[in-house]
Amino acid sequence: MGEVTEDLLLGGRVRLVQPDKGHRAGTDAVLLAASAAVKPGDVVVDVGAATGAVGLMAAARERGARFIFVERDSHLAELCRRNCRDNGVEGEVAVADVLDKGSRLAVGLNPDSADLVLTNPPFLEEGQARISPDRGRAAAHALPAGGLEAWLKACAGLLKPKGRLVMIHRADRVAECLRILEKWLGGLELRFVHPSADRPAIRFLVSGIKGSRAPVSILPPLILNGPDGHFTPQTEALHRGEANLL
Template sequence: MIEITQDLLLGGRAHLAQPAKGHRAGTDAVLLAASAPVKPGDVVMDVGAATGAVGLMVAVREKNARFVFVEHDPELADLCRRNCLDNDVQGEVVVADVLDRGARHAAGLMPESADLVLTNPPFLEEGQARISPDRGRAAAHALPAGGLEAWLKACTGLLKPKGRLVLVHRADRTAECLDILGKGLGGMQLRFVHPSADRPAIRCLLSGTKGSRAPLAILPPVILNGPDGRFTPEAEALHRGEASLL
């Protein structure tokens, strides 16, 4: 039995049960949810959902969407179901390996079925870095070799024509993400996230529309911390759910 903590997101508007150890929802999830252009009636897929933090935070803004949470780990998927109930979110939780097309289809994840796909892919691939011995943390942070391309292509395949994909990833993999997504998406928007104004970016927020031919737009950056080491007013407002990045 894994140890669970009960945490609050967006100033207490979302409740999240999640493992006490291993990968835990944090700023990346907040920024991804704040970048989601959700509309009433949309089918929203949170791919690699873990305990559902991203989709749950989007649901705070728009409950009249249909949420599908895709997670490979059965224990995390069970927690995601519990979190949907606790937050009164009408969410379907699908246990499937997004990298396995047959498993996706068997689980009911059909091509071109989502209006909006949100994803925070594992940041590393086998051979790129030392992988954590913690099973949950390792699964959340590492893909097989070539896994990022397979992951993003799977996400693109789930989008309806004119559907939108939004992802958060490490800043040093921005060029790779742009190269992969540029084959199927257009109208891409890129925003960098910096720990402070005088330090290099650590994350990129990237979105695009399936089938669009619009050019890439570079949006203003997000600065997380001020000179005193505390959240900037913008970062604080994002974490409290009082602002968005749309």
């Protein structure tokens, strides 16, 4: 199964066992979970969940929702199950390839079934950049050609009418992501994430409502680090679970 580490998120409220090598949960997961408006009774689907960091952090804020973790890697899915048990979350872990409709349906991921979908999709597609030789990292970072649109179409398909999708992605792919999302979602709210106030954005967060026709809104940016190179008070509070981006 390989070596794992046990890490603490949200100031220790979430314990996360994850592989010591390859893709590991970090600030992106914290920001995505902090942008999730979860209500009691919601069906929340964490698509591309890996070991469950995003869904578990969302569950730490709202225990009264039903959480489903979708992960195609069986090793990561088993760690996700362990993390659900360790954190007292009665989450369902679905081992499925989100890009494959048959795979989704086989594990009960039915269309129009989710109130909220959270996703941190692989940032690259084959042919766009050199892919890591590490198998786990490569799988987490790269989709097949055309995979981003297929991924987002599948996420939108899981949503009930008026359900919400929340995603984090690389800032240099914002135009492509918005072009795709506008096929199914409206009321898009966009927030850019900057490493410091004087540097270009490196990430963006976007949420949208299935079937809405509302226009795009640009929210205030998030600045991760102050002039001293350390996290700003807001970023620190987000990592401790004492603030959110709702």
